[in-house]
Amino acid sequence: MDALPEMASPLGQMIVLGCVFFLVFASYYMEQGFASDLFGATLASDTLVALYAAFTVGCFFAPCVVNFYGAKPSLVAGAAGYASLSVAAFAYAASGDAAWASGVVVAAGALNGVAAALLWTAQGQIYLAIAAADDRADAGRLFSVFWCLFNASAVAGGLVTFAYFSTSSSGGDAPLYALFTLFIVLGASAATLLAPPPKGEEPLLGDKDDAAADHVPKPAFCAAALVEARATLALFTTRRALTLAPLFWYTGFAAPYQLDGFVDRFFRERVAGLELACFYSMEMVGAVLAGRLLDDAARSPRANAKRVLAIFAAAAAAAYGVAAWLEALAAERADDDPVAVGFDASAACWLATTAVAALWGFADATIQTYCYWALGALYGAEADLARSVAFYKFVQSAGYCGGFALLPSSRCAYEAQLGLGAGAGALGVGLALLELPGDVR
Numbered sequence: 001m002d003a004l005p006e007m008a009s010p011l012g013q014m015i016v017l018g019c020v021f022f023l024v025f026a027s028y029y030m031e032q033g034f035a036s037d038l039f040g041a042t043l044a045s046d047t048l049v050a051l052y053a054a055f056t057v058g059c060f061f062a063p064c065v066v067n068f069y070g071a072k073p074s075l076v077a078g079a080a081g082y083a084s085l086s087v088a089a090f091a092y093a094a095s096g097d098a099a100w101a102s103g104v105v106v107a108a109g110a111l112n113g114v115a116a117a118l119l120w121t122a123q124g125q126i127y128l129a130i131a132a133a134d135d136r137a138d139a140g141r142l143f144s145v146f147w148c149l150f151n152a153s154a155v156a157g158g159l160v161t162f163a164y165f166s167t168s169s170s171g172g173d174a175p176l177y178a179l180f181t182l183f184i185v186l187g188a189s190a191a192t193l194l195a196p197p198p199k200g201e202e203p204l205l206g207d208k209d210d211a212a213a214d215h216v217p218k219p220a221f222c223a224a225a226l227v228e229a230r231a232t233l234a235l236f237t238t239r240r241a242l243t244l245a246p247l248f249w250y251t252g253f254a255a256p257y258q259l260d261g262f263v264d265r266f267f268r269e270r271v272a273g274l275e276l277a278c279f280y281s282m283e284m285v286g287a288v289l290a291g292r293l294l295d296d297a298a299r300s301p302r303a304n305a306k307r308v309l310a311i312f313a314a315a316a317a318a319a320y321g322v323a324a325w326l327e328a329l330a331a332e333r334a335d336d337d338p339v340a341v342g343f344d345a346s347a348a349c350w351l352a353t354t355a356v357a358a359l360w361g362f363a364d365a366t367i368q369t370y371c372y373w374a375l376g377a378l379y380g381a382e383a384d385l386a387r388s389v390a391f392y393k394f395v396q397s398a399g400y401c402g403g404f405a406l407l408p409s410s411r412c413a414y415e416a417q418l419g420l421g422a423g424a425g426a427l428g429v430g431l432a433l434l435e436l437p438g439d440v441r
Contacts, residue, residue, distance in 0.1 A: 017126060060390070
């Protein structure tokens with residue numbers, strides 16, 4: 001009888017939220033792991049560009065849906081929407097690469113992007129609301145619980161990818177994508193286990209002091225969506241948002257090169273699965289460390305923020321430095337391509353490339369944890385939670401779109417992609433230091 005109240009606790013709710021994302025993204029990450037082999041490099045890149053472009057645009061309208069229907073129903077709908085890409089992959093694999101299937105895959109990627117905007121906006125609102133109800137005393141720890149469960153999905157995906165390519169060289173059979181769809185449906189179903197909002201906190205549209213926007217009737221949903229989109233866009237005009245935007249951009253822009261441009265090039269398919277598991281395992285380590293540091297009551301929030309930003313900068317700089325050296329070695333080859341690392345590689349080669357993947361995973365977790373923590377610390381009750389999260393995800397998804405648009409190297413040299421990622425990270429940290437939370441908790 002005590003289990004139900006416990007699951008309604010802040011920690012219990014974050015565990016449920018993390019389990020939802022584990023089920024959905026375990027499938028999503030495995031799809032990404034097989035994408036290049038199933039679709040080919042060009043179609044895979046075009047699909048991801050469509051996905052993140054739709055994600056970017058969807059962030060304008062997601063706050064309206066979340067505020068109108070509530071975060072929990074929006075989370076369920078967003079999670080279910082991820083099934084669109086796995087269903088399209090099933091159709092593509094079953095059709096034997098039919099001409100019409102390519103268009104279906106790109107369209108499904110765009111639909112997945114719209115669902116992603118809804119899912120992540122609802123997730124952010126739920127997390128920030130839970131942290132605020134807990135007086136933000138454990139804001140970092142609560143996020144690290146979610147982030148660990150979320151990234152455990154990628155670890156599982158990497159291990160499954162490794163096991164699959166140990167016995168097969170294909171990009172995945174149709175039944176495999178049917179299984180992915182089932183996991184996504186289970187994840188969407190798990191979202192219904194989240195506790196409902198307290199009575200008196202039913203979803204509203206608009207700010208509480210904006211009488212014209214309160215209690216918007218359902219027939220006015222489209223007009224209200226435009227109001228919400230303008231309100232989200234208005235964040236671009238504030239000094240705080242503009243200062244944080246480069247850091248938000250980096251969290252999306254750097255990933256395509258790190259995972260697709262580096263790991264997929266420097267490792268064979270079978271080994272790449274293990275390296276991705278290493279990357280996301282270090283995501284979990286970074287989230288736990290960053291969460292503990294940000295919640296350190298012995299120091300001020302401002303001092304905690306500086307420590308986490310410094311740790312991120314050091315880890316990212318080390319990773320980019322070693323990656324630049326490896327790219328230089330690859331450029332010396334006649335075919336300008338790195339030697340794929342396998343089980344027969346030298347210990348030094350294994351150490352260098354694995355260290356880069358691990359450091360990037362650790363750095364990404366610290367900065368993602370910081371960004372969510374900063375939203376609550378800097379905005380809090382002064383801004384609508386859904387809008388502030390949507391702004392963050394809008395800029396981040398625009399970064400993803402930009403990063404994937406540079407792939408493959410025929411569009412932009414890998415060395416240039418590395419330099420742009422490192423530069424974006426340095427600029428983001430430098431500006432973030434100008435917008436730190438105050439010393440008073």
